[in-house]
Amino acid sequence: MKRLIEILFIFICFLLQSTLFQHFAFAGIVPNLMVIITSIFGFMEGRSHGMTVGFICGLLTDIFYGNVLGLNALLFLYIGYANGAGNRGFYPDDIKFPLLFISISDLVYLILTYITGFLFRARFDIGYYFIHIMLPELAYTVAVCPFLFLPIKKLLLLTGDRPQEEDE
Amino acid sequence: MARVKVKRRGFRIPPNYLLLILTIASVLLMILTFTTDAVPAAFNSIAGYTFMPFKNGLTGVSIYANNRADEFKRVQEVISENEALKEQLDELTQENDRLVENRFELIELRELMELDSEYEEYDKIGARVTGKDPGNWYNVFIIDKGEDDGIKTGMNVIAGAGLVGIVTKTGPNWAQVRSIIDDQSNVSGRMLNTSDNLIVYGNLEAIKDGTIEFGQLSDPDDEVAAGDKIVTSNISDRYLPGIAIGYIKTIEKDSNNLTKSGTLTPVVDFEHIDVVLVITQMKEEAVIE
Numbered sequence: 001m002k003r004l005i006e007i008l009f010i011f012i013c014f015l016l017q018s019t020l021f022q023h024f025a026f027a028g029i030v031p032n033l034m035v036i037i038t039s040i041f042g043f044m045e046g047r048s049h050g051m052t053v054g055f056i057c058g059l060l061t062d063i064f065y066g067n068v069l070g071l072n073a074l075l076f077l078y079i080g081y082a083n084g085a086g087n088r089g090f091y092p093d094d095i096k097f098p099l100l101f102i103s104i105s106d107l108v109y110l111i112l113t114y115i116t117g118f119l120f121r122a123r124f125d126i127g128y129y130f131i132h133i134m135l136p137e138l139a140y141t142v143a144v145c146p147f148l149f150l151p152i153k154k155l156l157l158l159t160g161d162r163p164q165e166e167d168e
Numbered sequence: 169m170a171r172v173k174v175k176r177r178g179f180r181i182p183p184n185y186l187l188l189i190l191t192i193a194s195v196l197l198m199i200l201t202f203t204t205d206a207v208p209a210a211f212n213s214i215a216g217y218t219f220m221p222f223k224n225g226l227t228g229v230s231i232y233a234n235n236r237a238d239e240f241k242r243v244q245e246v247i248s249e250n251e252a253l254k255e256q257l258d259e260l261t262q263e264n265d266r267l268v269e270n271r272f273e274l275i276e277l278r279e280l281m282e283l284d285s286e287y288e289e290y291d292k293i294g295a296r297v298t299g300k301d302p303g304n305w306y307n308v309f310i311i312d313k314g315e316d317d318g319i320k321t322g323m324n325v326i327a328g329a330g331l332v333g334i335v336t337k338t339g340p341n342w343a344q345v346r347s348i349i350d351d352q353s354n355v356s357g358r359m360l361n362t363s364d365n366l367i368v369y370g371n372l373e374a375i376k377d378g379t380i381e382f383g384q385l386s387d388p389d390d391e392v393a394a395g396d397k398i399v400t401s402n403i404s405d406r407y408l409p410g411i412a413i414g415y416i417k418t419i420e421k422d423s424n425n426l427t428k429s430g431t432l433t434p435v436v437d438f439e440h441i442d443v444v445l446v447i448t449q450m451k452e453e454a455v456i457e
Contacts, residue, residue, distance in 0.1 A: 011219070011222075014219075014302070018299035018300060019230055020230045023230050023234050030303075032302070032303065047187070051183070055194070063211050064310055065302060067336075068202075069198065070200075074195070084183070136304075
């Protein structure tokens with residue numbers, strides 16, 4: 001049941017990201033919901049969980065919007081894993097740590113997307129992309145975080161069948 | 169959904185093994201994308217039936233909300249626009265009279281050249297845009313018609329009077345469209361007035377200015393100027409000929425002194441695409457016919 005609710009949650013986030021959120025774009029930039037939930041699930045629920053959530057998020061992006069099936073799945077998979085490593089069962093009360101994890105995750109994702117999608121096609125102007133795409137997305141994503149962090153934390157604690165000290 | 173089963177069955181799979189398994193699965197999917205169509209098609213179908221109903225619903229809601237918000241903003245714009253339009257109307261009425269004269273001349277000339285119509289009537293299907301690329305890198309969107317409605321990969325997509333893009337992926341009830349402003353897009357174009365060929369390149373850097381780049385235009389006599397119209401070329405193997413792309417904004421000589429490049433303003437407003445038309449006639453068929 002818990003898994004089902006979480007999967008439903010991922011689906012809703014994906015739907016919101018590609019429909020409603022596109023209307024909240026500032027100067028054509030939208031926040032990256034997928035990275036936020038992958039990261040949060042990762043450091044709160046551990047590596048396995050983070051990986052699975054990341055894989056589903058990435059695969060959905062690939063199916064509808066990607067060129068190559070599995071590329072985003074792979075990127076998100078490792079983001080989930082990295083967030084989970086060393087942070088098992090970490091339910092922070094403070095928003096600072098989640099913000100740090102999420103912004104690093106988003107930055108890594110953006111740089112990898114640039115490398116796989118643009119650098120390989122000889123688009124070398126990384127300075128431009130950094131200022132006009134990466135930084136705005138990063139800022140916007142971080143700004144959206146607080147609104148998502150608490151609901152997800154509540155959801156995980158509500159559906160969780162174990163106290164927060166234990167994991168695995 | 170297959171992933172979920174693995175997760176449940178192997179609940180005690182150590183994270184490192186799960187990482188390995190999922191990595192292999194991802195790489196396998198990438199290889200399959202390049203080698204076969206069957207597996208991606210299966211994914212497209214499953215995802216289509218699961219998501220499209222919700223996507224369509226949500227798009228309706230967001231369009232409604234957006235329209236309401238826009239209405240308030242627009243009232244003031246409309247008032248000032250109205251006055252400008254009235255002036256324009258006078259100018260256009262005069263211009264129209266002149267053009268009507270020209271039209272009779274054109275009809276005569278066309279008959280002379282046995283050109284019935286330059287712009288063929290294509291069969292089209294209307295579709296609604298139901299989702300946009302979740303990231304900020306690409307300009308790809310999803311429409312609510314798919315294979316079941318007769319849409320195939322490679323079909324041209326237009327909106328209003330101009331070219332929007334091309335269908336790059338299809339599911340049973342959805343299709344992915346890559347717009348011509350996308351960074352990966354290349355369209356073979358032609359100057360309407362001089363019939364010189366050129367290439368229109370999508371570029372993420374140009375999108376911010378609302379333009380598209382073009383290049384490889386050979387124009388030795390400097391006949392092409394800003395404001396000239398670009399349409400799709402008849403030598404393109406993917407795009408049907410004669411669809412409007414845009415008007416030249418800036419043009420300059422390349423360093424090789426042979427070709428010219430610059431930017432063009434697209435006919436279509438890519439910021440606000442809600443409804444598009446998919447041309448069901450494909451380029452290869454058009455050639456055979």
